[in-house]
Amino acid sequence: xxxxxxxxxxxxxxxxxxxxxRYANVSTATVSRxxxxxxxxxxxxxxxxxxxxEQLHYVAHAAARGLASQKHHTIGVIVPDTSSxxxxxxxxxxxxxxxxxxxxxxxxxxxxxxxxxxxxxxxLGEHNTDGLIVFxxxxxxxxxxxxERRGLPLVxxxxxxxxxxxxxxxxxxxxxxxxxxxxHLIVNCGRRRIAFLRGLANFPxxxxxxxxxxxxxxxxxxxxxxxxxxVGGFRVQLAEQVVQEWMAEGREMDAIFAADDxxxxxxIKALRQAGKSxxxxxxxxxxxxxxxxxYLSPALTTVYAPAEEVGRSAxxxxxxxxxxxxxxxxxxxxxxxxxxxxxxxxxxxxxxxxSAND
Numbered sequence: 001x002x003x004x005x006x007x008x009x010x011x012x013x014x015x016x017x018x019x020x021x022r023y024a025n026v027s028t029a030t031v032s033r034x035x036x037x038x039x040x041x042x043x044x045x046x047x048x049x050x051x052x053x054e055q056l057h058y059v060a061h062a063a064a065r066g067l068a069s070q071k072h073h074t075i076g077v078i079v080p081d082t083s084s085x086x087x088x089x090x091x092x093x094x095x096x097x098x099x100x101x102x103x104x105x106x107x108x109x110x111x112x113x114x115x116x117x118x119x120x121x122x123x124l125g126e127h128n129t130d131g132l133i134v135f136x137x138x139x140x141x142x143x144x145x146x147x148e149r150r151g152l153p154l155v156x157x158x159x160x161x162x163x164x165x166x167x168x169x170x171x172x173x174x175x176x177x178x179x180x181x182x183x184h185l186i187v188n189c190g191r192r193r194i195a196f197l198r199g200l201a202n203f204p205x206x207x208x209x210x211x212x213x214x215x216x217x218x219x220x221x222x223x224x225x226x227x228x229x230x231v232g233g234f235r236v237q238l239a240e241q242v243v244q245e246w247m248a249e250g251r252e253m254d255a256i257f258a259a260d261d262x263x264x265x266x267x268i269k270a271l272r273q274a275g276k277s278x279x280x281x282x283x284x285x286x287x288x289x290x291x292x293x294x295y296l297s298p299a300l301t302t303v304y305a306p307a308e309e310v311g312r313s314a315x316x317x318x319x320x321x322x323x324x325x326x327x328x329x330x331x332x333x334x335x336x337x338x339x340x341x342x343x344x345x346x347x348x349x350x351x352x353x354x355s356a357n358d
Contacts, residue, residue: 015056023052035127053146075103075318076129078138080111083292084234084262086307087135090157093311094133103130113202114139126152131318133157137202142157153321155314158205162327168321170314172333174205175302178212180264181285181337182257186220188345189283191255193225195246197232197239197263209259209287228253232263239266247274254282255343261286261293263298279344289338298341306333
């Protein structure tokens, strides 16, 4: 891009699509195709275009038209899957909150991160939605910043916003809940060698839970055993496989803290296959309080995580944002322990819920 063109874009304080095309050395049609998501653009070309957009602070007129006059009457939601009870509860909260609104829900499922750097059209954006709810790390920071700059209302779930952005985030308490659950295993269940099944490394909520698990042990004079910490990936089968390997290798433990209920179910299955009694030999606890956890035998001690409430809060926050109302940029909903039989509790702290199967 020439200095003259660059100066004109800055002087006008609003870059045009022609300015972006000149800066990136491509045609305006190529810029339009990429921004509208109508066809794929080569990765190297897409990177140049997005660099131009960043440098020029370009706001696409398509976004302004979509938000101002060409409403899609659609809210987009990006999630990693729809098979888990947790995600299903989250989506139920979103859709229920939107029942009385004029908006439908468009759900995009992806196990991998969506990024502008891929060169592929964005699956959801201002070209087909009026606002977007994003689960965890499924959209890259640079893509979120770009969508925010282009005027698309966004709400993030279970993560922090990108630097220099003001995207509202909805979450529930992870660190403190994990801390209290680990402390319960130590103080009220007499457990000292507590294994941990991690979720996904790039999901902040998984890391927050692990941090709580570690700190509770340290505060009670226990050094976490790194050989008893492994990735279960929020998957029943993977958690089962990990615990099978622990049992085959003769790892010594008296409790397993699974970072979600799916992994706890896999752990219980593997322990039974190894001839271990839950909780007499090894206690097992989870996180989320998914519906099946209360019907396991023994019923699962876990953390109640308000997935539906998060969904409703996300939808209501997005509607308010789209309506120009003031919003809270960070909402953290409370969690609490649900003490059932799988932890072998010797006593129950007064600050938590005691539940046999509800």
